[in-house]
Amino acid sequence: MVFLLDWLTTAAMLFIVTAGLMMIFGVMKIVNFAHGALLTLGGYASFVVTQLRLDPWLSWPLALLAGVVVGCVVEAVIVRPLYKRPLDAILATWGLGIVIGQLIVIAFGRGVQFVDAPLQGTWSIAGLPYSAYRLVLIPVALGLCALLTGLLNGTRFGVKTRAVIMNEELARGLGIHSGRIRFVTFALGAGIGTLAGALITPLSSVDPDMGLPWLVGAFMLVMVSGHSMFSLLVTCLVFGACQVLVSTYLSPVLGGLTIAVLAALMLRIRPQGFAHG
Amino acid sequence: MTSLRLIARASAIAAAATLAFQVQAAEPIRIGVPVGLSGANSVVAPAVVQSSQLAVDEINSSGGILGRKVELEIVDDASGAVGAQKAFDTLVFQKKVDAIIAMETSAARNAALPIVARGKVPYIYTSFYEGRSCSPWMLVNGWVPEQQVAPVVDYFAKSKGAKSFFLVGSDYSFGRGMLDFTKKYIEQHGGKVVGEEYLPMDGSDWTAIISKIRAAHPDALISATAGGAPNVSLAKQLKAAGLAQPYGNLAIDEGTAKTMGDVATGMYLSASYLTSIDIPENVRFIDGMKKKFGAELKTPNELSAPQYEAIYLYKAAVEKAGSTDSAKVMKTLGEVSYTGPRGPVQMNKSRHTPLSMRLGQVQGDGSIKILETFANVDPGMQCPSAK
Numbered sequence: 001m002v003f004l005l006d007w008l009t010t011a012a013m014l015f016i017v018t019a020g021l022m023m024i025f026g027v028m029k030i031v032n033f034a035h036g037a038l039l040t041l042g043g044y045a046s047f048v049v050t051q052l053r054l055d056p057w058l059s060w061p062l063a064l065l066a067g068v069v070v071g072c073v074v075e076a077v078i079v080r081p082l083y084k085r086p087l088d089a090i091l092a093t094w095g096l097g098i099v100i101g102q103l104i105v106i107a108f109g110r111g112v113q114f115v116d117a118p119l120q121g122t123w124s125i126a127g128l129p130y131s132a133y134r135l136v137l138i139p140v141a142l143g144l145c146a147l148l149t150g151l152l153n154g155t156r157f158g159v160k161t162r163a164v165i166m167n168e169e170l171a172r173g174l175g176i177h178s179g180r181i182r183f184v185t186f187a188l189g190a191g192i193g194t195l196a197g198a199l200i201t202p203l204s205s206v207d208p209d210m211g212l213p214w215l216v217g218a219f220m221l222v223m224v225s226g227h228s229m230f231s232l233l234v235t236c237l238v239f240g241a242c243q244v245l246v247s248t249y250l251s252p253v254l255g256g257l258t259i260a261v262l263a264a265l266m267l268r269i270r271p272q273g274f275a276h277g
Numbered sequence: 278m279t280s281l282r283l284i285a286r287a288s289a290i291a292a293a294a295t296l297a298f299q300v301q302a303a304e305p306i307r308i309g310v311p312v313g314l315s316g317a318n319s320v321v322a323p324a325v326v327q328s329s330q331l332a333v334d335e336i337n338s339s340g341g342i343l344g345r346k347v348e349l350e351i352v353d354d355a356s357g358a359v360g361a362q363k364a365f366d367t368l369v370f371q372k373k374v375d376a377i378i379a380m381e382t383s384a385a386r387n388a389a390l391p392i393v394a395r396g397k398v399p400y401i402y403t404s405f406y407e408g409r410s411c412s413p414w415m416l417v418n419g420w421v422p423e424q425q426v427a428p429v430v431d432y433f434a435k436s437k438g439a440k441s442f443f444l445v446g447s448d449y450s451f452g453r454g455m456l457d458f459t460k461k462y463i464e465q466h467g468g469k470v471v472g473e474e475y476l477p478m479d480g481s482d483w484t485a486i487i488s489k490i491r492a493a494h495p496d497a498l499i500s501a502t503a504g505g506a507p508n509v510s511l512a513k514q515l516k517a518a519g520l521a522q523p524y525g526n527l528a529i530d531e532g533t534a535k536t537m538g539d540v541a542t543g544m545y546l547s548a549s550y551l552t553s554i555d556i557p558e559n560v561r562f563i564d565g566m567k568k569k570f571g572a573e574l575k576t577p578n579e580l581s582a583p584q585y586e587a588i589y590l591y592k593a594a595v596e597k598a599g600s601t602d603s604a605k606v607m608k609t610l611g612e613v614s615y616t617g618p619r620g621p622v623q624m625n626k627s628r629h630t631p632l633s634m635r636l637g638q639v640q641g642d643g644s645i646k647i648l649e650t651f652a653n654v655d656p657g658m659q660c661p662s663a664k
Contacts, residue, residue: 006484
C-alpha cells in the first residue's frame, strides 16, 4: 500500500515538473535549459503570495501567470530568432536560466525561503496516514495531462501547433500564423513550468537553485517519452516505479540515479522513445 | 621654582608624546578573516564579520594587544576550496597577517591548511565540523560530533525513553561522518539503530526514506543533512507525512529554525551557542552587538560567537607569549582561556575545545528553549599525535 502511494505520488510529481518542458522541448523541439529556472520562479511566486499574506491556493494561478508573462517576453526577445539554430538555443536558454537565477538572488537574496502550504496534515488511506498534499498531486497531474492532451489533440490550436512543428513552410502556406502558434505554445510551456514550481514548494525548499535538481530528470523523461502528453504520463509512471523500488529496496542514493541510467539504456535500445508505436 | 615646574611639565608632555608616538608607530596586529561573503556561506558570513568587528573594537578601545592596535583583513573566499586557497594565499603571503581566525567549509579548510603551514601562521578554525582535522598550525574552538551528538542521544534516551533510532542524512562527508559517529554512540549506550539512510546532496524527494521510517517504527529520529535546501525539504516532508517521533536535527541552526516557522516546531537541536543562553557574558555580547550594529545587526549564531571568542583567545595568547611570534603564540593559544558568550573556552584538548553544549527545542514562535545544558563536554582525542 505504501509502495502504491509512494509510486503514484512520485509519478505525479515527475509528471508535473516535466509537463512544461514537454510543451517546449517535446513539442517545439527547443532545448529549454531555462526550465529549472522557471520552476524556481514558480517557487518564488508562491513565496510572494506568502509574503503578501494571501491565500496559499492563489500561488497556483499567480505562478502560471508569471510564467506565461515571462514566457511571452523570452519567446519574443530570445527564442524567436533561434528556432532554426537549435544549438544556439541551448546556449541561450542556459544563459537565460543563469540570468533568471541571478535576478531572483538580487530580488530575494540567496537564502532559503519559506512558503505557506495550501494543504497540511495527512489523510488516512486504508488506515495509513499519508501526506494530504502529495495525494492531491495525483489528480492534479491527471487533470494537467487530460487538459494538455485535449489541447494538443482535440483543438484547432493543437492541430496547428503540430502542423507548424512538422512542416512550418507548408503550414504557413495553408495560412497558419506560425509565429503566433510558437509564441503561444512557448508561453504556455513556460507557464506550466512555473506552475509546477509553485506546486512542489510545499514539499521542497524555496531557494535560487531549487529547480536545478529536477532539470536533468525532466529532460531524460521528455527525451524518452517522445512528444505526447499521454506517453509522458506513462513514462513517469514506469520510471517513478523504478525510482521508488530502487530507493526502497536498494538505496535512495542509487534511487536518485535511476531515471538517468534507465533513460540512457532506453535510448540506447529504442532511440525513438516510448511514443512512436 | 617656576622654571623647574615648567621643565617637569614639559618633560612629562614630551614623555607622553613619545609614548603616544610609540603606540601609534607600533605596527598594528593584523588578523585575517577569510569568509564566504559570496556563495553558500553568504547567509552566515555577515554575522561572523560583525562579531569580529565587535571584538576588535572592544579590544582597541581598551588599549589593543600589547599596546598595539588590532586590524581585521576581511577577504571573500567565495565559500569554496578554490576561493579559500586564493584568500589564504593573499592573507598569508601578501598581507602578511599575524593570525587567521575564521570559519570555513571542510573542503575549504582542507585546501587552505597547507598554505597556513607553509606560511607558519596561527589559524583558529571557528566552525563546527566532522572532526579529525589536524595541523600543527590549527586550533579549533567549534564543536565536533563527539560533543554535539551526545546531548541529543542522551536526552532522547533518558527523557523520552527512546531505544530505537532512525538516522537520515545527506550523502557527503559531514552527513556520513556525523551519522557514523551517532550510530556508534547509540550502540555503545545500549540503543539500537533500526535504519540509516542517505539521499544525494541535491536530492529533494525523501519519499522512499519516509516510508522506510514509517515501516521501522523508531522511537526517535536523528538527521544530518546538508544545510539549507535538503534540510528544509526533509523537515517539510516529515511534517507532511505526519511522523510524530521526537526529531533531533544535527544540521540546523537557530536562524534557520526561526525562518522555517511551524515546519521546525518541536524539533530538537544541540548547539554550543544559542542566543537565549542566560549567562552574563552572553547578555553583554548581545548588548554590545545590538549597540554597535543597531538595525543592521545579524543575529549572532553558532559561527559568530566562536569567532568573537577566538579573537579574545588570540589576544590572551599574544599577551601571554609577549609577542606575535607564531611558534610562541601557537603554544600559548592552547594554554589560555577566555569566558565568552558560550561560557569558558580553552583550546587545550588535542587542539580542540571542551565546550558547554545546550539541548534546545524549537518553540511555536521560532525561539529555542534550552531544555538542558551539558557542561564541559569533551571533544575526545581528535588529534592523537598532537601533544
